[in-house]
Amino acid sequence: MSPFVILVPAAFGWLPADSAILLALFSAPTGFLILGETYEERPPAHTSGPCLTARTLTGERTVDLSAISTVRLRTYFSRSGVSERLVLVRDMNGVCLGLKSAAGRAALRRALQRSCGAAPLAQPRVSRAARVYLGMATRRTPLVLHTALSWLVMVFGTCGYIVTVLALADRVPK
Numbered sequence: 246m247s248p249f250v251i252l253v254p255a256a257f258g259w260l261p262a263d264s265a266i267l268l269a270l271f272s273a274p275t276g277f278l279i280l281g282e283t284y285e286e287r288p289p290a291h292t293s294g295p296c297l298t299a300r301t302l303t304g305e306r307t308v309d310l311s312a313i314s315t316v317r318l319r320t321y322f323s324r325s326g327v328s329e330r331l332v333l334v335r336d337m338n339g340v341c342l343g344l345k346s347a348a349g350r351a352a353l354r355r356a357l358q359r360s361c362g363a364a365p366l367a368q369p370r371v372s373r374a375a376r377v378y379l380g381m382a383t384r385r386t387p388l389v390l391h392t393a394l395s396w397l398v399m400v401f402g403t404c405g406y407i408v409t410v411l412a413l414a415d416r417v418p419k
Contacts, residue, residue, distance in 0.1 A: 266414040273406060281319070285331060285343040292352050297334075299342060299349065310356035312337040313369035318378050318388075319343070320395040327392060332375055354379045 254260040284306065286299035295311035314335050321329040331343040334353055344350050357379070360368055374391030376382040 266410065269410045269413075270407065274403075281321075281331075281343075284333070284341045286345055286349055288346055290344075290346055290349045290352075292348075295356070297342070297349060297352050299344075301342070306340055306342050308334050308340050308342045309336045309338065310334075310352060311360075313353075313356060313360065316353070316357070316369060316371040316375045316379075318372055318375040318391060320392055322396060322399060330378060332378065350379060354381065357381065 254265065282302045284301055284303075286301060286306075288299075290297060290299035292298075292310075295309055296307050297310055298305055298307040314337050315333075316335075317333045319331045319333055320327055321331070329345070331345055332350060332353065333341060333343050335341045344353060357369065357371060358381070371381075372391075373382065373387035377385060377388040
């Protein structure tokens with residue numbers, strides 16, 4: 246659901262315009278934070294056979310490491326720079342798990358190295374930045390580009406979001 250939905254009750258006078266604007270400004274960042282936490286692993290993670298099981302905010306998730314479809318890298322920022330990197334693994338069943346621990350990343354790296362010898366159609370799609378972060382590539386350029394682009398998307402996305410909410414707030418009758 247869009248955070249702009251909160252501006253509709255304000256347009257009809259059911260909610261004070263000032264409250265609606267504040268709610269719209271804070272609901273999207275809060276939603277993104279909660280959404281990112283739903284698939285992030287909590288230690289300890291357990292590996293049994295080809296499966297990696299970890300607790301998340303929404304319960305236990307089990308990813309089949311023998312049937313990986315995509316691997317991506319997500320970077321979070323704080324005031325001091327990069328605060329956290331999360332490797333997102335999705336298997337053929339659609340289960341997504343965000344790996345933070347060294348043990349989880351090592352299990353994923355071993356699974357990806359085993360899948361390199363498989364048929365070309367069965368190989369997972371792994372982003373270049375994730376390959377570098379997992380230690381499977383030597384060039385650091387993709388990780389640097391990923392970090393810079395992630396930061397730019399975050400800054401411009403936040404600015405664009407604030408400008409859009411404030412522009413819509415001008416249309417809400419007071």
